[in-house]
Amino acid sequence: AQSVTQLDSHVSVSEGTPVLLRCNYSSSYSPSLFWYVQHPNKGLQLLLKYTSAATLVKGINGFEAEFKKSETSFHLTKPSAHMSDAAEYFCVVRSRLNEGNMLTFGGGTRLMVKP
Amino acid sequence: NAGVTQTPKFRVLKTGQSMTLLCAQDMNHEYMYWYRQDPGMGLRLIHYSVGEGTTAKGEVPDGYNVSRLKKQNFLLGLESAAPSQTSVYFCASSKGGLNTEAFFGQGTRLTVV
Secondary structure, eight states: EEEEEEEEEEEEEEETTOOOEEEEEEEOOEEEEEEEEEEOOOOOEEEEEEEESEEEEGGGGGGGEEETTTTTEEEESSOOOOOGOOEEEEEEEEOOOSSSSEEEEOOEEEEEOOO | OEEHHHHHHEEEEEETOOOEEEEEEEEOOOOEEEEEEESSOOEEEEEEETTTOOEEEOOOOOOOEOSSSSSEEEEEEEOOGGGGEEEEEEEEEEOTTTTTTOOEOOOOOEEEE
């Protein structure tokens, strides 16, 4: 079975400082991995995805993530936080376990950005 | 391009009432999904469909039914609502390939009193 663990339920940073949101996954097959962002009372928007082409993936709004197979991790980073980054972030894994290719979500990390 | 549209956006039900949530996508996607979002639990899959006329159970299917009569629409039904079904419901669609992302609707906030 596949699973995703987001190691921090809440992260607080000051504006202009780096962001690190941690994600570990478990999958019996070579997975695809995604990060989604959800702003308050909004739907989910794709930030970036890993599909085995390159281990360092760049996404929108200056975010990037590195796939580390040996550590089964896919941490999300950003060099400098902006107030508009305050949102909930979800790490998601997808592997070919069944015909549904289901997405499995982590519990989410709420990012707070202080001025 | 509207993407994925959910109706209604908000609803309050009394225990025992029934309702249907509608999801429509205009991207010609084969796969559609219904998730529920509860605090601290991420999104959990209720039911999904891999094509017109097909449905399958996800992680938390009890108390829900679905139908996919048309490729663009995926309906989620609650036959007899319970307070435990108070949640935010998200519909998503995708091409279905392993490397393809899902596109989400704006959500439906359902309260069962």
